Amino acid sequence: MLRFVAGRFKWAVDRFLPDAFVFTAILTLVTVLLGLTVAGQGPVQMMEYWYDGFWKFLTFTMQMVLVLLTGYCLAMAPAVQAGLGRIAAWPRTPAAAVTLVILVSGGAAFISWGVGLVLGPLFAREVAKRQAVDYPILIAAAFCGAICALPAGLTITAPVLVNTPGHFLEAEIGLIPQTLTIFSAPMLIAASAGVAAMVFIFRRMLPPPSEAIIVSRETLDAADEATVSPGADADASVAQRLSDSRLLTALVAGSGLIWAGIWFYRNGFDLNLDILNFSFLMLGIALHGSLRRYGEAFTQGSRAASQIILQYPFYAGIMGMMAGSGLISMIATGLAATATTATFGLFTMFSAGLINIFVPSAGGQWVIQGPILVETARQLGVPPAVAVNAFTIGDLWTNMFQPFLALPALGISGLGLRDIWGYCLVALIVFGLIGALVCLAMPLLV
Numbered sequence: 001m002l003r004f005v006a007g008r009f010k011w012a013v014d015r016f017l018p019d020a021f022v023f024t025a026i027l028t029l030v031t032v033l034l035g036l037t038v039a040g041q042g043p044v045q046m047m048e049y050w051y052d053g054f055w056k057f058l059t060f061t062m063q064m065v066l067v068l069l070t071g072y073c074l075a076m077a078p079a080v081q082a083g084l085g086r087i088a089a090w091p092r093t094p095a096a097a098v099t100l101v102i103l104v105s106g107g108a109a110f111i112s113w114g115v116g117l118v119l120g121p122l123f124a125r126e127v128a129k130r131q132a133v134d135y136p137i138l139i140a141a142a143f144c145g146a147i148c149a150l151p152a153g154l155t156i157t158a159p160v161l162v163n164t165p166g167h168f169l170e171a172e173i174g175l176i177p178q179t180l181t182i183f184s185a186p187m188l189i190a191a192s193a194g195v196a197a198m199v200f201i202f203r204r205m206l207p208p209p210s211e212a213i214i215v216s217r218e219t220l221d222a223a224d225e226a227t228v229s230p231g232a233d234a235d236a237s238v239a240q241r242l243s244d245s246r247l248l249t250a251l252v253a254g255s256g257l258i259w260a261g262i263w264f265y266r267n268g269f270d271l272n273l274d275i276l277n278f279s280f281l282m283l284g285i286a287l288h289g290s291l292r293r294y295g296e297a298f299t300q301g302s303r304a305a306s307q308i309i310l311q312y313p314f315y316a317g318i319m320g321m322m323a324g325s326g327l328i329s330m331i332a333t334g335l336a337a338t339a340t341t342a343t344f345g346l347f348t349m350f351s352a353g354l355i356n357i358f359v360p361s362a363g364g365q366w367v368i369q370g371p372i373l374v375e376t377a378r379q380l381g382v383p384p385a386v387a388v389n390a391f392t393i394g395d396l397w398t399n400m401f402q403p404f405l406a407l408p409a410l411g412i413s414g415l416g417l418r419d420i421w422g423y424c425l426v427a428l429i430v431f432g433l434i435g436a437l438v439c440l441a442m443p444l445l446v
Contacts, residue, residue, distance in 0.1 A: 002204040005426055020307065020403045020410070020417045024314045031318050031358055035325035046321055053320015054313045063277065064312075064361070065305060067155070068408060070280035071114030072301035073294060075122050077287035084119075088126035094133040094212075095203045098141050101127055102202065105142040106149030106195045112276060113155050116146035117405060118301075121412040129220050134212035139413045140423035141202045143406055148194030148431055150396050151187040151389075155276055157362035158370070158392050162384075168367065172374055173384040180385040185445045187389055190438045197430050205423060243292040249285060256282030307407045315404060319359045328355055328368045336376040344382050345390040345439035348373055352394030353432075360404035362395045386442050393435040400428040 028050070035041040035049070074080065087104065091097040101124045109116025120142030128135050150156050159181035161167050167175075181187060206212075242248055260279045288294040302309075322328045332351050339347040352369065359365045373387040399405045401424070403417050410417060 002201050002426060003207065007422070020407060021311055023403055023417070024311050024318075027358060028314060028318055028321075031321045031327070034327055035321055039325040039327050039330065041325045046325065049321040049324030050317040051320075052324065053317040056316065056320060063274070064363075065309065066277040066281075067112065067114035068118065068305055068308065069114075069298060069301045070277055070284055071112055071116075072118040072305075072408075073284040073297040074115060074280050074287065075108075075119040076297045076300070077284060078289075079287055084123050084126050088123060089130050091127065091131055094131065094206050097127050097131045097133045098138065098202045098206060099199050101138055101141050102145035102195060102198050105145040106191075106198075109146035109149040110153050110191075111155075112280070113146070113150055113153055115280075116149065116153070117143070117408045118412065120146045121409040125220055125413065128215055129217040132209070132212070132214050134207050135215040135413070136213055136415060136419040137202065137206060137423055139409055139415055140420035140427075141198065143409045143420065144202070144400055144424060144427040144431075145195060145198050147396055147399050147405070148198050148427070149191050151194070151393055152182050152191035154182065156182060156392055156396075158366045158388050158395070161363065161366060162388055169370055169374055172371075172378075176385050176388060180383075181388055181392075184385065184389065186438050186442045187392070189445075190393055190435060193434050193438075194431050197434060198427060201426060201430055202423070205426065244290045246289065249288075249290050252291070253282050253286035257286065303411065305408065305411065307411060308404075311404065311407070315360055316364070319361060319364050322355070322358055323368050328359070328365075329372060331355055332369045332372040336372060339376065339380065341380045341382055341443060343440070344377065344380055345386050345442040346436055348387055348390035349394035349397065349435055349439045352391045353398040356395045356398045357402050360399065360402045362392070365395060366391065382443055390439045390442060393439060397428065397432050397435050400424045400431065 032043075032046050032050075035046045036043065041049075075084075087100070091100050101120065104123045105116055105120025107116075108119040121139055124138040124142040127133065128138055159176070159178060162169065162173065162176045162181070163178055165175065256278065260275065260282060263275055284297070285291065285294045288297060331354060335347045335351040336344075352365070355365055355369060356362075359368075369391065370387075373391060374384050376382075377384050377387045403410075403421075406417065406420065406424070409415075409420070
C-alpha cells in the first residue's frame with residue numbers, strides 16, 4: 001500500500017514538480033499575490049519588503065551556513081569516515097540498510113541538525129557502495145530520519161533561542177530550560193515515534209529489485225574524488241610546511257577546545273548557535289590533522305551548500321514580504337484566535353507548518369510568530385513551553401514538503417528534488433499525524 005502511494009506521488013512529482021530554485025521563484029510570486037490580494041499591499045510596497053528581506057537576516061544566515069559546513073567537515077574527517085565505512089558494512093538486506101541509515105541520520109541530527117542533514121546522506125552513500133539498495137530511497141530516508149529526530153535535537157532553533165540569555169522574549173517568558181522543551185515528554189515522544197515510523201514506512205516503500213535504482217560503487221567513488229594538494233616535504237616552502245604543521249594545528253584546535261570546555265564548565269551543557277559552531281570548527285580541525293586538509297574539506301562542503309547560499313536570500317526576501325505585509329501575523333493571529341486551551345498546541349503546529357512553507361527559517365519565523373504565540377498562550381493560561389514545542393514540531397513537519405533543508409542531501413547525493421520528493425510526501429503525512437496527536441496532548445504533558 002505504502003509503495004503504491006509513494007509510486008503515485010513519484011509519478012505526480014516527475015510530471016509537475018519544478019526545480020528547487022524554480023520552486024523558490026514560484027513561492028516568491030505566490031507571496032506577492034497574497035500580499036496584493038489578502039494583505040492589501042501595493043506592488044511597490046511588496047517589492048520594497050522583498051528587497052529589504054534579502055539582507056535583514058545575514059547574521060542568522062551565516063550562523064546557519066556555518067552549522068552546515070562545520071557539520072560537513074566534521075563528518076568528512078578521516079577518523080569519522082573510517083567509522084562510517086565500517087558501520088555501513090553491517091546491513092545485509094535493503095530493509096536493514098534503510099533502517100540503519102534512518103537511525104544513524106536521526107542520531108546525528110539529535111546532536112546537531114547540521115550534522116544530521118549532512119552525515120545522513122554521506123552515510124547513505126557509504127551504504128549504497130556496499131549494498132544494492134535503491135539509491136533515491138536511501139537519500140530520502142536519511143533526510144526524513146534526520147527531520148523526525150529533531151524535535152528532541154540539541155540544536156533545534158526555537159528551544160535554543162528561548163534558553164539563551166538576552167533573547168528578545170526574555171521579558172515576557174524568561175529563560176525556558178531545555179527540560180521543558182527538547183527533553184520534555186512531548187518532544188521525546190514526537191522524536192522517537194517519528195523515527196520509528198520512518199523505519200516502518202521506508203522499509204515498506206522499498207521498490208522490488210527489478211525497479212530499484214542502483215548506483216555502483218565505482219560511480220560514487222568517482223564522484224567523491226577531489227583534488228588534494230600534496231603535503232609538505234623536506235624541500236617545501238615555509239608557507240607550505242606551516243599549512244601542514246601538526247604543531248600549529250594542535251595549538252589552534254587545542255586552544256579552541258580548551259576554551260569550549262571552559263565555556264561549558266561555566267554555563268553547563270547549554271548549547272547555542274555560536275558555541276556549537278565554534279566547538280564543531282575546532283573539533284573538525286583537530287580530527288583533520290592539518291589546517292590545509294580542513295580548508296579543503298570546507299571548500300568541498302561549500303559546493304554541497306551552493307544552492308543554499310543561492311536560494312537563502314530569496315527565502316529571506318519571501319520572509320521580508322510575509323512579515324512586512326502582515327501575512328505572518330494574519331495567519332498566526334487568525335489560527336490562534338480560534339484556539340482553545342485544548343487545541344492551542346494543534347493550531348500552533350498547523351500555523352507554524354503553513355508559514356514554514358514560505359519562511360523555512362525557524363529563527364526568522366520565531367522572531368515574528370513567537371510573540372503572537374506567547375501572548376495567546378498567556379491569555380489561554382497555557383505554559384509558554386507549549387508554544388515553543390508545538391511551533392517546533394510544526395516547523396519541522398513541513399520541511400519534508402519545503403525543499404530548503406533537503407538541499408544539502410541533494411548536493412551530496414547528486415540527485416534532484418524529483419528523485420526523493422515522492423517518498424518525502426508519504427513521510428510528511430505520517431509525521432503530521434504523529435505531531436498532531438502529540439500537540440493535542442501537549443498541554444497535559446508539559
